[in-house]
Amino acid sequence: MIPDPRTPGDDEADAEPALDAGAPEPEEVTGTWAAAPDADPSDSGAGSSDSGAGSSGSGVARSGLGAESSVPGAGPSDRGVSPSGGGSGSDVEIGSGEATSTERPLADGEEAPGVPVPSGAGAGAGAGAEVEAASLPAGVGVAVDAAGSATAGVPELPLPDPDDAYAAAARDVLRGMVASAEEPIAGGRHKVFGRADLAVIPTTSTIASHLPRAVGMGLALERLRRNGRRADGDAAPWPPDAIVVCSFGDASVNHATATAAFNTAGWYDHTGLRIPVLFVCEDNGLGISVRSPRGWVAATLRARPGIRYFAADGTDVAEAYRVAGEAAAWVRRHRRPAVLHLSTVRLMGHAGADAETAYRSPAEIAADVARDPLLATARRLVEAGYATGEELLARYDERGWQIRRLAEEVLDEPKLASPVDVVAELAPRRPVRISRAVADAGTRAAGPTAGARAEAFGGRLPELAGPLTLAQSINAALTDGMLDHPGMAVFGEDVAVKGGVYGVTKGLRDRFGAARVFDTLLDETSILGLALGAGVAGMLPVPEIQYLAYLHNAEDQIRGEAATMRFFSRGAFRNPMVVRVAGLAYQEGFGGHFHNDNSVAVLRDVPGLVVAVPARPDDAGPMLRTCLAAAAVDGAVSVFLEPIALYHTRDLYTDGDGEWLAEYAEPGAWAARHVPIGRARVYGVGSAEDLTIITFGNGVRMSLRAAATLADEGIGSRVVDLRWLAPLPVADIVREASATGRVLVVDETRRSGGVGEGVIAALVDGGYVGTARRVAGLDSFVPLGPAARQVLVSEEAITQGARTLLAR
Secondary structure, rough: OOEEOOOOOOOOOOOOOOOOOOOOOOOOOOOOOOOOOOOOOHOOOOOOOOOOOOOOOEEOOOOOOOOOOOOOOOOOOOOOOOOOOOOOOOOOOOOOOOOOOOOOOOOOOOOOOOOOOOOOOOOOOOOOOOHHHHHOOOOOOOOOOOOOEEEOOOOOOOOOOOOOOHHHHHHHHHHHHOOOOOOOOOOOOOOOEEEHOOOOOOOOOOOOOHHHHHHHHHHHHHHHHHHHHHHOEOOOOOOOOEEEEEEEEHHHHHOOHHHHHHHHHHHHHOOOOOOOOEEEEEEEOOOOEEEEOOHHHHHHHHOOOOOOEEEEEEOOOOHHHHHHHHHHHHHHHHOOOEEEEEEEOOOOOOOOOOHHHHHHHHHHHHHHHHOOOOHHHHHHHHHHOOHHHHHHHHHHHHHHHHHHHHHHHHHOOOOOOHHHHOOOOOOOHHHHHHHHHHHHHHHHHHOOOOHHHHHHHHOHHHHHOOOOOOOHHHHHHHHHHHHOOOOEEEEEOOOOOOOOOOOOOOOOHHHHOOOOOEEEEOHHHHHHHHHHHHHHHOOOEEEEEEOHHHEEEEEEEHHHOOOOOOOOOOOOOOOEHHHEEEEOOOOHHHHHHHOOOOOOOOHHHOOOOOOOOOOOHHHHHHHHHHHHHHHHHOOOOEEEOOOOOOOOOOOOOOOOOOOOOOOOOHHHHOOOOOOOOOOOEEEEEEEOOOEEEEEEEEHHHHHHHHHHHHHOOOEEEEEOOOOOOEOHHHHHHHHHHHHHHHHEEEEEEOOOOHHHHHHHHHHHHHHOEEEEEEEEEEEOOOOHHHHHHHHOOOOOHHHHHHHHOOOO
């Protein structure tokens, strides 16, 4: 029999942080679109007023004048609605409804409409930036000298009114530039655009890594629109005609993630599944210094199957407004993807250190300056008689000096000043709430939903089915999770009809339908992108990556997107998910390194990511429930790494002993058998006083077998199953190591960058003073067939390593 396990520290109380602040209701942004004169009413929604406008970005566009809807996970904001957040790669809301037009002659005494000061040339008046005379219309000048200093005679201007939306927008942008802790979205952690109250989701890149998430959010919006429920069972927070708007640059068209997003959107459209996403390409013809070949971007975007193409001159505000309205209305009406291709200009270099004169001629730069949308708008206002050049100049100068005052103000705002401040929103852990959520799930399963549970399992409840394998336990826990979380969805390659390559998801589609358990196209970037969007939209996604080696194709979707969402939004947005990954080695007669991948280093160094590795069937269910509860409670992102070689293992010591099987816990026992994140499991073999073996995954079974051999030699061992690779159970590691003073780390990953390095470091940092030794895999890919035994850890190597350690 397997020795009785002990979970160390069961009597230790978990401290619980303060409750989250309540989420405010978002304010509405409204607008009216005029359809193109020659637009087909059936395509563009011409004549209707149910579509709206927004600036570039990737995010949810909400409509419905006066509708009250909340943003999932939206946190408190210290500002009202502002037009900030429309920069490249940011997210944006599109509203609909009536708005008063300002395109009319001004009444006597009425002020001219303000001209906002954008970033780039022309934005620096009063803010220290140089503005060339050629960049202004005739008769318009600026009140700065060549060094950006104020000229004499400029009056002292008061600070803007606190209710001035333009000033609020400028303040938000400036706060991001100086890393102010009061910046409304990232709080000084990153210079990003975002506003929770406007559903503007922050992005950390302009190279298209956010596009797959936009597609996922579009898919989720349609599912929520039809089902009306999110993960916690509450009503879907988005209006039924909400759409997603996602911006990117012309050079990003060539990036693999952009290709994946376009392909996925078109693929689903081809199958008849609707995804209401409007991609917005801001095409200035340059990727830093590399030019987009003339016609390439348009040809590429036009050729995308299943994606409607719209184009406009982005420097012409009126035309851009009209065509953007047409595009948004088409997406909103048809619930299908489209792309809006805006030709525009880049004013000044790509970034502060980029001297564009090194690769652009003065004539080319001057031509772009002449097309500055700000100047074009000013010319249009003057030509149409809405304002004089002098009036616009006065307004421009006033705004410039106000921005300078704002810049001076935000420079003195506090910065993040301690490690605690920086990581506060990285990955909050509330173990008491998670434990309570697991207990509540058990109460529901045993009580109110017992009938539905029995029906889902076809009357054959898993706790009454006898001992189960690891794969069977995971399947049962997924079923229980789907029953308890109405917004949970399981998806990936071959998971639905086939039931997974190893049968782990078998029967789930029949139990819960194709809307909640579905097959995806064979692209890991898109699979994770779908999960990212679904999580932001309010669902609880459980995507599957078919093999660990395939995760490396798309790991930035976890590292750069999923794990950073809370960090770069101060918890205002979150994308909870549990990524199931079949992996690790020891598949007999099958593989090579793509199907026997033992590399997890890329996961262990992602801040805030939870990495779980269940080895035993009786750990698999509780650990999966913990990950699902952490996603629902804290918005956690977890990777549930399942050892393929143990999926169907039944025996431990001898053939037929059935000691690797285990009973599935009945709902009433879920609370008592809860496995907290970062807690190990310990098995005592013999006296358990001579040696501590620390391991995980396949190493648990091999180490227990080796410990039995050592016990026959009079050596008592305690085998520690880490269960969690991130965060490591450091307290348990140090305590169990100190109990014997001799530690053997059995690491089935590689010697360099493997888990064993982290365990040894934890021992050193924790003050362990005994002896330690590692048995680890070689720094090699796993070869095919019997040659795999030459690079992987074996039971014999563990036994010999223990003897060598004890002989010291």
